[in-house]
Amino acid sequence: MTKTHELTPFERGEIVGLYKGSHNITNISKTLDIPRSTVNDVIVKWKKDGLTSSSPRPGRPPIMNDRDQQHLNRLIRDDRQQSVEDLTKKFKEMGLKSVSTATIRRMQKFPVQLEIS
Numbered sequence: 443m444t445k446t447h448e449l450t451p452f453e454r455g456e457i458v459g460l461y462k463g464s465h466n467i468t469n470i471s472k473t474l475d476i477p478r479s480t481v482n483d484v485i486v487k488w489k490k491d492g493l494t495s496s497s498p499r500p501g502r503p504p505i506m507n508d509r510d511q512q513h514l515n516r517l518i519r520d521d522r523q524q525s526v527e528d529l530t531k532k533f534k535e536m537g538l539k540s541v542s543t544a545t546i547r548r549m550q551k552f553p554v555q556l557e558i559s
Contacts, residue, residue: 448496449476449480449484449496451494451495453474453476454484454494454495454496455494456474457470457474457476457481457484457485457494458484458485458488458494460473460474461485461488467481467482467485505539505541505545506539506541506545506549510538510539511549513533513536513538514529514533514546514549514550517529517532517533517536518550526543526546526547526550527543529546530542530543530546533546
């Protein structure tokens, strides 16, 4: 198991379930092949907060969400020959967020992946 692996919600649920089933931390660690310290951290957090989900990660949230990306894609699809400056102006005129040309250019290269539930 690599050092940077983050547990899935299912794995966290397994840990709590085994703990509720009267297994000790060492047995849970060996059974699931997860470090003992990780198992202990999950159980301590579950006892303290009643949560098994991971904490949110730090960092700046994205400027554009999925819906903004869809609007941008629609603008690009309508006229593929327009400049980035024109796209930025049209995006602002639509009453959407005020973004820079660099952001528009970045979103063209690396679009936000839509999460379909």
